[in-house]
Amino acid sequence: xxxxxxxxxxxxxxxxxxxxxxxxxxxxxxxxxxxxxxxxxxxxxxxxxxxxxxxxxxxxxxxxxxxxxxxxxxxxxxxxxxxxxxxxxxxxxxxxxxxxxxxxxxxxxxxxxxxxxxxxxxxxxxxxxxxxxxxxxxxxxxxxxxxxxxxxxxxxxxxxxxxxxxxxxxxxxxxxxxxxxxxxxxxxxxxxxxxxxxxxxxxxxxxxxxxxxxxxxxxxxxxxxxxxxxxxxxxxxxxxxxxxxxxxxxxxxxxxxxxxxxxxxxxxxxxxxxx
Numbered sequence: 591x592x593x594x595x596x597x598x599x600x601x602x603x604x605x606x607x608x609x610x611x612x613x614x615x616x617x618x619x620x621x622x623x624x625x626x627x628x629x630x631x632x633x634x635x636x637x638x639x640x641x642x643x644x645x646x647x648x649x650x651x652x653x654x655x656x657x658x659x660x661x662x663x664x665x666x667x668x669x670x671x672x673x674x675x676x677x678x679x680x681x682x683x684x685x686x687x688x689x690x691x692x693x694x695x696x697x698x699x700x701x702x703x704x705x706x707x708x709x710x711x712x713x714x715x716x717x718x719x720x721x722x723x724x725x726x727x728x729x730x731x732x733x734x735x736x737x738x739x740x741x742x743x744x745x746x747x748x749x750x751x752x753x754x755x756x757x758x759x760x761x762x763x764x765x766x767x768x769x770x771x772x773x774x775x776x777x778x779x780x781x782x783x784x785x786x787x788x789x790x791x792x793x794x795x796x797x798x799x800x801x802x803x804x805x806x807x808x809x810x811x812x813x814x815x816x817x818x819x820x821x822x823x824x825x826x827x828x829x830x831x832x833x834x835x836x837x838x839x840x841x842x843x844x845x846x847x848x849x850x851x852x853x854x855x856x857x858x859x860x861x862x863x864x865x
Contacts (some may be wrong), residue, residue: 596715601747626700627757627777628740629681629728630671641669641678644862651856652709654789654813655839655849666862684728699723702747705789712848715800719788722746722753737762740777753785755812773819773833781812781843790846802847810841819858827865833858 617709644666652658668678670686674696677683684698704721707713726744733739740759761775786807787793798802821832838844838853 615689617680626680626682626724626726626742626744627779628742628759628794629676629684629686629694629696629730630668631676631681631686631694631730637672639669639671640865641667642862642864643667644860646858646860651854653713653848655843655846655851656710656712657850658820659852660708666860667766682724682726692732695725695728697725700744702744702753710771712850715802716792716796716848717799719749722748722751736764748785748788749835750784750788752782753788755785756780761817768802769823771821771823773817773821775817776815777817778814779812781809783807783809786810786812786842790843790848792847805847807842807846810843812841812843813837813839828861828863829860831860833856833860 595833612663635796639699645663646666647663648659649659649661652660664679668676668680670676674689675684676686676698682698682700684696686694686696688694688696689798702722702724705713705719707716707718724744724746726742728740730741731739738761740757742755742757744757745753747755757777757779759775759777761773763771763773766772786809787834789807790805791803791807792800792802797801815835815837817833817835819831821829821831823829835856835858836853837856838848843849844852
């Protein structure tokens with residue numbers, strides 16, 4: 591979350607933005623699996639409009655649990671208005687009710703990006719998981735200038751439009767040199783049975799098409815993640831970030847017959863500009 595002492599876009603603010611965004615977004619098994627796991631409102635001071643624009647190259651996997659690599663580039667464009675509204679590729683579209691620098695809470699609209707069975711031979715016969723809108727809420731807390739806690743609730747994913755995800759995260763950042771900032775974070779995601787069955791289960795119809803046995807996946811912790819990052823301030827408004835994340839599937843998700851790799855190390859290279 592944004593330290594209260596920052597009044598306008600700067601290299602320090604962008605360093606925090608890119609560090610925490612890289613820690614939380616796009617670093618799990620699927621390149622976009624964690625795209626909306628937390629709200630990150632670092633693009634503007636509390637009393638003024640502002641935003642960030644950038645590009646992230648994500649080295650991930652074809653789907654959650656895959657052992658096949660997938661590298662993609664994604665735009666990162668986010669804007670925040672002084673009245674509390676925000677919109678962008680990192681946070682979705684939503685409203686922050688809080689006017690306190692160290693607390694953020696509100697509602698938002700995001701998306702679950704689904705999964706195409708054509709991504710891997712392992713998915714053949716399971717069918718596509720369609721893109722779905724998600725309704726959600728969030729609460730963030732910044733205990734100190736260099737630490738943050740995040741939480742997010744998202745509903746609407748999956749073929750039945752009733753998948754539910756609950757995300758928790760924590761992290762810290764530290765200035766290690768005038769132009770360098772380091773970061774570290776941990777996070778976990780809990781999923782209900784509707785979500786877990788959509789992405790990790792095999793129903794009777796899918797079993798016939800794919801030749802696999804029926805597998806029922808229940809609710810539980812989907813995955814846990816740890817991340818580290820380094821951000822370099824190129825100019826007062828531009829920065830570059832490199833980040834690594836270790837992710838591990840849990841519970842019924844980890845035991846799914848389509849899972850080929852329960853754990854993996856993934857990376858991000860990103861650049862951003864504040865305006």
